[in-house]
Amino acid sequence: xxxxxxxxxxxxxxxxxxxxxxxxxxxxxxxxxxxxxxxxxxxxxxxxxxxxxxxxxxxxxxxxxxxxxxxxxxxxxxxxxxxxxxxxxxxxxxxxxxxxxxxxxxxxxxxxxxxxxxxxxxxxxxxxxxxxxxxxxxxxxxxxxxxxxxxxxxxxxxxxxxxxxxxxxxxxxxxxxxxxxxxxxxxxxxxxxxxxxxxxxxxxxxxxxxxxxxxxxxxxxxxxxxxxxxxxxxxxxxx
Amino acid sequence: xxxxxxxxxxxxxxxxxxxxxxxxxxxxxxxxxxxxxxxxxxxxxxxxxxxxxxxxxxxxxxxxxxxxxxxxxxxxxxxxxxxxxxxxxxxxxxxxxxxxxxxxxxxxxxxxxxxxxxxxxxxxxxxxxxxxxxxxxxxxxxxxxxxxxxxxxxxxxxxxxxxxxxxxxxxxxxxxxxxxxxxxxxxxxxxxxxxxxxxxxxxxxxxxxxxxxxxxxxxxxxxxxxxxxxxxxxxxxxxxxxxxxxxxxxxxxxxxxxxxxxxxxxxxxxxxxxxxxxxxxxxxxxxxxxxxxxxxxxxxx
Numbered sequence: 001x002x003x004x005x006x007x008x009x010x011x012x013x014x015x016x017x018x019x020x021x022x023x024x025x026x027x028x029x030x031x032x033x034x035x036x037x038x039x040x041x042x043x044x045x046x047x048x049x050x051x052x053x054x055x056x057x058x059x060x061x062x063x064x065x066x067x068x069x070x071x072x073x074x075x076x077x078x079x080x081x082x083x084x085x086x087x088x089x090x091x092x093x094x095x096x097x098x099x100x101x102x103x104x105x106x107x108x109x110x111x112x113x114x115x116x117x118x119x120x121x122x123x124x125x126x127x128x129x130x131x132x133x134x135x136x137x138x139x140x141x142x143x144x145x146x147x148x149x150x151x152x153x154x155x156x157x158x159x160x161x162x163x164x165x166x167x168x169x170x171x172x173x174x175x176x177x178x179x180x181x182x183x184x185x186x187x188x189x190x191x192x193x194x195x196x197x198x199x200x201x202x203x204x205x206x207x208x209x210x211x212x213x214x215x216x217x218x219x220x221x222x223x224x225x226x227x228x229x230x231x232x233x234x235x236x237x238x239x
Numbered sequence: 240x241x242x243x244x245x246x247x248x249x250x251x252x253x254x255x256x257x258x259x260x261x262x263x264x265x266x267x268x269x270x271x272x273x274x275x276x277x278x279x280x281x282x283x284x285x286x287x288x289x290x291x292x293x294x295x296x297x298x299x300x301x302x303x304x305x306x307x308x309x310x311x312x313x314x315x316x317x318x319x320x321x322x323x324x325x326x327x328x329x330x331x332x333x334x335x336x337x338x339x340x341x342x343x344x345x346x347x348x349x350x351x352x353x354x355x356x357x358x359x360x361x362x363x364x365x366x367x368x369x370x371x372x373x374x375x376x377x378x379x380x381x382x383x384x385x386x387x388x389x390x391x392x393x394x395x396x397x398x399x400x401x402x403x404x405x406x407x408x409x410x411x412x413x414x415x416x417x418x419x420x421x422x423x424x425x426x427x428x429x430x431x432x433x434x435x436x437x438x439x440x441x442x443x444x445x446x447x448x449x450x451x452x453x454x455x456x457x458x459x460x461x462x463x464x465x466x467x468x469x470x471x472x473x474x475x476x477x478x479x480x481x482x483x484x485x486x487x488x489x490x491x492x493x494x495x496x497x498x499x500x501x502x503x504x505x506x507x508x509x510x511x512x513x514x515x516x517x518x519x520x521x522x523x524x525x526x527x528x529x530x531x532x533x534x535x536x537x538x539x540x
Contacts, residue, residue: 135283135325135326136325138324138325138328138329139279139280139325139328139329142478142480143478144324144477144478147445148445148477149430149445149477151440151441151443151445152440152441152443152445153441155440155441156440157438157439157440157445157446158438158440160429160430188429189426189429189476189479189482190479191476191477191478191479194478194479195478198478
């Protein structure tokens with residue numbers, strides 16, 4: 001994700017100022033989220049938004065309501081370089097294991113954003129993207145549907161498969177490209193690397209846009225239009 | 240279950256049982272699945288927008304959401320699509336277009352010639368652990384309409400490339416569920432859970448349970464180690480076929496099928512009699528694992 005340095009600095013300043021006055025009752029996780037720590041971890045909400053809701057303009061994902069274990073694993077992946085990210089790397093390095101746990105618990109406890117961070121409505125390529133989402137691309141490339149692991153509406157399953165509905169299009173696109181290019185290798189069993197390699201650049205664009213338009217929280221938002229079989233079409237065997 | 244040579248290690252390690260015959264396992268059919276004519280089913284966008292198309296779409300819906308849509312006929316948490324990927328269209332995943340052109344056919348399992356409708360009814364009885372929908376039910380008609388549609392252009396009577404699951408060569412070492420447990424934990428538990436019960440999200444069974452009350456019963460084809468190994472090797476982990484070695488596929492298939500599951504509906508009054516009559520193949524029905532005999536709970540209890 002590309003984050004404007006200047007913009008972040010301004011945001012940090014504001015956050016630090018406001019947080020210093022009322023940090024007493026906040027949990028460790030919330031204090032970290034709002035003000036960072038003394039070791040160089042900057043405030044999470046500067047980029048990830050107040051209440052962890054993400055910022056589409058800078059391609060920064062929402063963290064609120066994501067699975068706690070998933071968040072912990074991502075911070076660890078930034079540390080080890082399995083997720084190559086020059087912005088997150090120093091922040092992750094500055095978090096102790098306890099702080100990592102605390103800040104992950106804080107964000108996972110916040111409510112999911114109700115609206116997706118992309119443009120609502122159907123962008124170009126939405127029909128194709130929705131097909132990839134609900135049916136995959138088995139015949140041409142052996143690619144499973146997104147929902148077969150990320151669940152109904154792409155809203156996540158368990159601790160391993162995160163909610164992918166409503167994340168900024170720039171973020172999802174960057175992740176799919178990172179998997180393709182080996183810049184993100186923290187996925188278990190290379191599941192996402194394998195998927196990303198089977199997508200064309202156009203499909204990545206349309207899929208990222210489509211996913212960004214979905215609600216992270218509302219049920220049934222990925223319901224394919226004009227089809228009775230629902231957004232889990234092919235949960236069966238993850239088709 | 241018949242005790243094949245390849246189970247010697249397993250038998251020594253895990254199975255302390257009576258009723259083991261010393262018979263040699265029947266040889267698997269020679270690998271021929273890769274031969275034959277290639278077939279590609281039509282795109283779903285080609286489903287016609289008329290009454291027939293509606294039946295096709297309804298059939299597809301039933302195929303991929305079976306437990307929810309047909310609760311009166313499904314006794315577990317599975318869908319047809321769990322074992323037939325891409326909604327039954329994927330080569331090497333027992334595609335429906337491969338079956339369509341090969342029925343009616345004589346089946347050793349029933350000892351008679353069955354229509355495809357009867358074959359599907361068998362799936363409901365065993366793989367779905369339920370009761371078969373009637374031949375003239377809207378559900379069975381729709382499933383057949385879907386299968387007919389996806390087989391458009393496929394030559395009747397042909398053995399198409401990718402039909403069934405590709406027969407897997409025998410492992411170098413006897414299939415060993417203890418080794419299989421390690422394979423399971425490394426590759427399978429992520430989705431199917433360490434307890435084999437799959438995972439749900441928002442009330443939907445996203446990953447299917449592999450054993451226990453909510454999975455296929457002891458009469459289903461997948462309880463055979465060779466069938467499960469072939470499916471796994473060709474299709475798992477999802478989207479990454481061929482990840483597991485032949486040995487790993489056999490081992491993990493043995494592990495998955497070394498747990499209890501619903502009784503064989505052809506129950507003969509005792510596990511011994513049922514085993515002897517219906518389980519002369521590569522399976523663990525009637526074996527003893529950790530001092531419990533698999534399949535010993537009578538039908539209906």
